[in-house]
Each structure stands twice: as structure tokens, then as C-alpha cells.
Amino acid sequence: KNEVEQSPQNLTAQEGEFITINCSYSVGISALHWLQQHPGGGIVSLFMLSSGKKKHGRLIATINIQEKHSSLHITASHPRDSAVYICAVFPGTYKYIFGTGTRLKVLA
Amino acid sequence: KAGVTQTPRYLIKTRGQQVTLSCSPISGHRSVSWYQQTPGQGLQFLFEYFSETQRNKGNFPGRFSGRQFSNSRSEMNVSTLELGDSALYLCASSSTPRTGGGTDTQYFGPGTRLTVL
Numbered sequence: 001k002n003e004v005e006q007s008p009q010n011l012t013a014q015e016g017e018f019i020t021i022n023c024s025y026s027v028g029i030s031a032l033h034w035l036q037q038h039p040g041g042g043i044v045s046l047f048m049l050s051s052g053k054k055k056h057g058r059l060i061a062t063i064n065i066q067e068k069h070s071s072l073h074i075t076a077s078h079p080r081d082s083a084v085y086i087c088a089v090f091p092g093t094y095k096y097i098f099g100t101g102t103r104l105k106v107l108a
Numbered sequence: 109k110a111g112v113t114q115t116p117r118y119l120i121k122t123r124g125q126q127v128t129l130s131c132s133p134i135s136g137h138r139s140v141s142w143y144q145q146t147p148g149q150g151l152q153f154l155f156e157y158f159s160e161t162q163r164n165k166g167n168f169p170g171r172f173s174g175r176q177f178s179n180s181r182s183e184m185n186v187s188t189l190e191l192g193d194s195a196l197y198l199c200a201s202s203s204t205p206r207t208g209g210g211t212d213t214q215y216f217g218p219g220t221r222l223t224v225l
Contacts, residue, residue: 033214041145041196043216086151096141096166098151 003027004089006099013106019074021102023087032070034061035086037101043086046072077106110135112201112217120223126187129220133180133201140182141214142174145196154197157182158205186222194224 004025013019023032034046047054047061049070054061058077063070074081084101091097113132121127133140142154153166157176174184180201186193202214 035216041198041219041221043198043200043219045213045215048213088151096153098153100150 002100003097004087004099006085006087006102008102009100010103011105013077013104015078015106015108017077017106019077019081019104019106021072021074021085021104023070023072023099025068025070025087025089025097027068027089027091027097029065029068029089029091031090032063033088033090034070034072035088037084037086039083046085074104079106079108082106112199112215114197114199114217114220116220117218118221118223120225121189122225123189123191125189126185127189127222129184129186129197129199129222131182131184131199131201131217133182133199134215137201137203137215138180139202139205140176140180141200141202142182142184143198143200144168145198145219146192146194151198154184156205163205189224191224194222196221 007022031050033048036044036046049061049063058075060073082105084103086101087099089097115130139158141156143151144154145151155165155174156163160176171187176182196219198216198219200214200216202212204212
């Protein structure tokens with residue numbers, strides 16, 4: 001079993017829909033990172049979370065340390081949100097563990 | 109402020125050769141991390157350098173090595189290339205070390221796509 005699991009693996013939504021991507025992990029962590037990777041390969045750091053909730057524009061990320069779970073929400077989705085979303089965790093030691101990613105496609 | 113730059117962007121090599129990839133971090137950033145991304149394994153951590161010192165290394169063979177210079181620029185070297193080394197190699201920079209629990213935002217470069225024939 002992977003130490004970081006993401007769901008769903010693939011997601012297709014209609015423009016305007018509210019989207020949720022989940023990340024569950026099995027190790028103790030000091031922080032969790034949400035990344036966005038566009039088809040060309042470029043990666044953008046979206047959020048770094050160690051507790052609570054963060055919001056940036058239409059994106060909201062939450063983390064529950066006790067339940068070892070984080071969610072990334074996209075409100076009013078748009079075709080330009082189409083990308084692979086990756087969560088990564090820092091177990092507080094010298095490791096950095098990635099999830100396998102959620103491939104999101106938003107249709108116009 | 110210029111972003112993270114990586115050179116070259118694309119590279120084709122043959123088995124047995126060696127390759128050196130370069131990463132220039134954002135000005136003022138002293139931490140540079142390297143990652144390998146393949147369709148089969150996804151993103152995997154290679155190593156991190158901070159102030160010219162390797163802080164940690166992922167589970168990769170000794171053929172993968174790196175270094176960081178006093179200006180924080182970093183190079184990654186892969187010797188005796190194998191077909192399985194074909195991947196997108198990404199570097200990322202941040203102000204403070206990533207490994208060990210640092211939570212500063214990490215900025216990624218565009219990657220170097222290496223193809224081994």
C-alpha cells in the first residue's frame with residue numbers, strides 16, 4: 001500500500017462544477033504540499049499546509065492531521081484548471097513522498 | 109524575479125553514456141531539490157542540496173549524483189545511462205531546506221526531458 005493515496009485517479013467535470021480531490025497518508029507528517037502539473041510538464045506549487053485551511057482564489061485546501069487526510073477543492077471550475085494535481089507529504093525526516101496524482105479534465 | 113531555470117530542456121543520449129543537468133534556482137534561494145518523474149513511478153525525490161551540502165538522497169543508485177555551487181546553482185549527473193533513466197528531471201528551489209520539515213513554498217523549474225536510446 002502506498003504511503004500517500006489520492007482519489008480519484010481521474011476526474012472529468014463540467015465547467016462551473018465544484019471539484020474535490022482527496023489525499024490520505026499513513027505516516028506522521030510535518031507538512032503537506034499540493035502541486036499542479038500542466039500537460040507541458042511544468043509544476044506549480046499551490047499550497048503548503050501543516051494545519052487548518054488555506055484559500056487562494058478559487059482553490060481551497062484543508063488538512064486534518066488527526067485523520068491523516070487533506071482535500072483540495074476547486075470552486076467554479078474552468079477548463080484551464082485541467083491538469084494533474086499531486087499531493088506530497090513531509091514525514092518530518094529526510095523524505096518527501098508523492099501521491100500518484102489526480103488527472104482532472106474540465107469540459108467547457 | 110526570474111524563476112527556476114533548467115538546462116538543457118531536452119536531451120537524447122544512448123545507453124552507457126553519462127549526462128549532466130543544470131539547475132539555477134531563484135535568486136536568494138539556497139535549497140535545490142531534484143526529482144525524477146516517469147509514467148510508471150510518478151514523481152520521486154532524488155536529492156536536496158542546501159548551502160553546497162547534500163542534505164538527503166532518495167532511493168536511487170549511486171549512478172545518480174549531484175552537487176551545488178557557492179552561487180546555489182546545482183548540477184545533477186547520471187553515469188552509465190540505462191533505458192529506465194528516461195524521464196522528466198525536475199529541480200525546485202526554496203529559501204529553506206525542504207527535507208527536515210521546512211514549509212517554505214518550493215518553486216519548480218520546467219524540467220529536463222531525458223531520453224535514453
